[in-house]
Amino acid sequence: MTQKIKSKEVLNSSAHYKLIEAHIPSNILYKETEDYKVDVLFEPAKYEDLSYRASHVEEKVIPAFPIIYQGDGKPWDLGNLYLHHDFLMKSKESNPSIETYQSKAKALTMYLRWIEHKQKEYPHINVLYFPEGKPEQAVSKAYKRHLGSELKKTDSISLSTANARLREIKNFYQYLLEYEIVDSYEQGDAYKTKVYTLWTTNKVGLSRAITVKGSDLTLGSPEKNIEASDFGEKLTPITNLKGRIDIEDWEIDEQDFVLETIMEMGDYTYELFYQWGIQTGARKETISTLNISELKRIYKEQRPANNEYVLRIGYGHLTDLKYQGKSGKNMSLHIPKSLLEATLRYVESERALERRELSYYGQTNPKSDFNYVFLNRDGNPFMTAEFEIDDRQEDAYSARINKKNRVTFKKRSGSSIDAFMRRLNSALKEKEPSFRKVKFHDTRATFAYNYMADFINDGGDPSKAIDQCAVRLGHSNTDTTRAYLNYQRDKALIARLLKNKRKSLYKTETL
Numbered sequence: 001m002t003q004k005i006k007s008k009e010v011l012n013s014s015a016h017y018k019l020i021e022a023h024i025p026s027n028i029l030y031k032e033t034e035d036y037k038v039d040v041l042f043e044p045a046k047y048e049d050l051s052y053r054a055s056h057v058e059e060k061v062i063p064a065f066p067i068i069y070q071g072d073g074k075p076w077d078l079g080n081l082y083l084h085h086d087f088l089m090k091s092k093e094s095n096p097s098i099e100t101y102q103s104k105a106k107a108l109t110m111y112l113r114w115i116e117h118k119q120k121e122y123p124h125i126n127v128l129y130f131p132e133g134k135p136e137q138a139v140s141k142a143y144k145r146h147l148g149s150e151l152k153k154t155d156s157i158s159l160s161t162a163n164a165r166l167r168e169i170k171n172f173y174q175y176l177l178e179y180e181i182v183d184s185y186e187q188g189d190a191y192k193t194k195v196y197t198l199w200t201t202n203k204v205g206l207s208r209a210i211t212v213k214g215s216d217l218t219l220g221s222p223e224k225n226i227e228a229s230d231f232g233e234k235l236t237p238i239t240n241l242k243g244r245i246d247i248e249d250w251e252i253d254e255q256d257f258v259l260e261t262i263m264e265m266g267d268y269t270y271e272l273f274y275q276w277g278i279q280t281g282a283r284k285e286t287i288s289t290l291n292i293s294e295l296k297r298i299y300k301e302q303r304p305a306n307n308e309y310v311l312r313i314g315y316g317h318l319t320d321l322k323y324q325g326k327s328g329k330n331m332s333l334h335i336p337k338s339l340l341e342a343t344l345r346y347v348e349s350e351r352a353l354e355r356r357e358l359s360y361y362g363q364t365n366p367k368s369d370f371n372y373v374f375l376n377r378d379g380n381p382f383m384t385a386e387f388e389i390d391d392r393q394e395d396a397y398s399a400r401i402n403k404k405n406r407v408t409f410k411k412r413s414g415s416s417i418d419a420f421m422r423r424l425n426s427a428l429k430e431k432e433p434s435f436r437k438v439k440f441h442d443t444r445a446t447f448a449y450n451y452m453a454d455f456i457n458d459g460g461d462p463s464k465a466i467d468q469c470a471v472r473l474g475h476s477n478t479d480t481t482r483a484y485l486n487y488q489r490d491k492a493l494i495a496r497l498l499k500n501k502r503k504s505l506y507k508t509e510t511l
Contacts, residue, residue: 013116014071017105023065064098066105071116079108082175095386107168114143135189140169148219159220166217191215238446261427270420272346273374277443279339281473284417284440286313288383289320290373292347307337318387331474347373355379376416384411
């Protein structure tokens with residue numbers, strides 16, 4: 001069974017992509033024929049794994065892998081070949097995200113739909129249309145102009161989305177040329193490589209020039225710092241400045257208002273989840289995949305410095321970090337002692353035990369501590385961790401579920417969190433109609449502002465606070481953190497922030 005993904009863009013094309021339930025990767029062999037063409041052959045993907053004491057191990061089954069189909073219903077050979085090859089190459093370095101390849105498939109599908117739409121008027125064009133001596137008539141350049149015109153329309157695609165599509169098209173043509181799937185002269189005008197020199201400041205304050213390769217398949221300025229809004233996500237801190245809202249003639253701060261509203265909603269699981277965002281600055285991908293066994297381990301083994309415990313997260317660790325598969329990134333998460341202790345009390349509560357009974361790992365499993373901290377009422381995680389995807393491939397777990405459910409289980413991507421935020425915003429609006437919409441990701445900016453405010457109010461140097469804040473947010477340099485906080489614009493606001501005296505939300509009664 002496959003899931004067909006339809007496009008909302010109005011184009012005269014039936015091209016689409018589907019997510020197949022069980023995809024088994026194959027090695028790709030490129031063989032030159034006698035007439036100098038390239039045949040593409042497939043064989044089962046195997047690799048050496050000494051930990052299993054086996055000479056070769058079959059590659060794992062991949063769920064929800066995208067396959068692109070042309071408007072005539074046939075699989076698109078070049079597009080699918082590129083996706084398959086790229087996935088295999090990335091798998092040798094890290095665990096690539098399936099969502100990444102679904103996004104790649106969407107970008108290529110939109111390109112194919114546009115080409116098929118244009119073919120109704122210009123039958124001679126195709127994905128390899130690069131007329132000699134007329135580089136601006138290349139199909140890729142024409143698509144760039146199409147996206148540029150779409151950006152001028154109201155409620156059209158964003159600049160980041162348009163450039164993401166163009167980058168994928170550039171990567172697609174680069175693959176075709178590198179592996180000689182097409183002749184070089186055919187592909188030469190698809191894009192032109194450009195080299196940019198950028199200046200950046202590292203963690204110790206030293207400036208250096210870095211060289212960045214790009215292409216002319218881009219819209220807008222290549223120097224624009226997309227990390228200033230945290231990978232394209234606009235952040236707005238929940239402030240604690242008095243006087244922002246006035247309810248029944250008495251002033252409150254935004255943070256207290258939001259947290260008290262969450263408490264009134266009466267669901268401690270989400271209350272605690274929200275506190276993890278406020279007090280650690282962690283993204284929802286990290287909080288959703290916190291593992292009970294890891295929290296118990298650091299609580300037992302570590303002596304907290306400054307009343308904080310440190311948990312390693314990201315690539316090579318149990319708790320996930322956004323983009324870890326793409327970059328192999330990991331970092332240290334600083335956890336306040338009171339927050340960790342409240343969480344350990346929660347995982348032993350009746351509510352948490354009942355939810356673990358319904359979970360994939362179960363409460364009676366020998367690895368019962370090897371489970372998520374946060375589960376919904378049905379025993380499902382808020383977001384599926386990489387460790388569960390790996391465990392579902394192992395015989396120790398697959399023995400108690402059939403093979404179909406090993407790969408067709410629903411990978412959770414945060415819908416429970418989204419539903420909670422909708423309920424929260426409704427409750428906030430009911431209490432104060434003028435209150436702005438709150439996103440869970442705002443807790444990350446709120447943590448940064450609280451951290452800066454506490455440091456400054458204690459007499460610290462703001463520049464040093466930025467260095468420490470950058471480490472805790474996982475930023476590679478302080479330039480990102482300064483842009484992230486809009487420091488130059490908001491330093492007066494930060495200096496005026498009152499030291500946050502948050503109410504304790506850590507309950508001791510049975511949950």
